């Protein structure tokens with residue numbers, strides 16, 4: 001067989017890991033062309049919320065495909081985008097009044113950063129500094145990498161990344177150091193703070209409580225620093241509520257959403273902003289407009305999928321599924337916590353995570369590769385972040401399927417001792 005020309009993301013082809021060819025997905029299960037099955041323990045990289053190939057979303061995509069595939073979005077509009085934008089305004093806090101479309105979490109973040117700088121620039125109070133949190137991840141484009149943690153992921157590109165001010169992760173008992181660093185960075189006149197509310201995903205499923213998030217937002221507000229909430233991963237119920245910010249009573253100035261926006265079916269992202277930020281770009285002068293677009297901005301088919309996702313949230317017992325999954329995760333974590341290899345069990349809503357006792361640490365830990373391969377061989381799609389194992393399945397997962405995930409993880413751990 002000729003080797004595949006495909007170059008996969010975050011994949012070391014030199015390690016020769018098996019790359020299954022998936023043909024079909026239904027609910028929490030993926031099926032390969034050769035008849036094998038995997039339970040999707042990570043929602044296909046945190047995107048699939050209700051389950052794979054939800055019939056209503058698939059039907060909405062088919063219906064829209066028959067009507068309008070694509071239309072330039074500068075100076076033109078269409079019903080799926082209008083309906084979606086209004087629907088998003090309805091389910092997010094009232095001060096967020098404007099919706100800007102893009103295609104991925106990374107671009108939603110780029111848009112947020114550009115909106116923040118544009119806001120200060122057009123108000124003739126130029127501010128450029130961006131404050132970030134240690135261990136954050138905001139995507140893989142240059143700007144998104146710049147505001148994310150530096151490390152093995154982006155070392156070769158360091159010369160292209162801009163400087164930011166990082167405040168320490170608010171580890172339990174050390175929150176004051178985070179508040180002090182944030183206050184100092186705000187006083188220096190930053191344009192914005194960008195953070196992942198409650199859970200830092202790619203940084204290792206690191207969690208911090210809502211009151212810390214509330215305090216951080218309050219510090220930003222006191223110094224007029226824009227608060228950008230990157231809810232690309234935490235949004236759409238992952239943390240137990242539609243938005244993680246809700247749990248802290250925090251209303252961001254700018255909000256980034258993607259991943260679960262279409263139920264995880266097709267790519268789409270939005271950046272929501274407060275009216276002041278929109279109005280800072282509103283004038284009779286073209287030079288003040290928001291200079292950002294991509295060819296497929298607000299693609300009608302993607303918007304139709306997201307409109308149907310909103311309808312599913314309204315019509316189906318999504319919140320109940322989330323609550324049930326969270327309860328099952330609590331029990332599963334309590335069970336596995338006693339395992340000699342397991343430390344630091346933690347949970348936020350539907351997300352469960354723990355660390356492995358290990359001498360090798362960091363993203364390149366062989367353990368990640370081992371457990372991932374073990375899962376592949378045993379019917380579970382799992383992909384640890386270095387020594388951090390996490391389970392973040394679609395909300396439709398059954399108790400039996402979740403049990404199976406933890407049984408395979410446990411067998412993988414046992415094999416290691």
Ligand SMILES: *Cc1c(COP(=O)(O)O)cnc(C)c1O
Pocket residue numbers: 103104105106107109137138139140196201202230231232233234258259
């Ligand atoms: C996944 C993720 C991104 C990037 O989204 P892409 O769609 O992969 O570009 C940004 N921020 C957070 C918090 C994420 O988890």
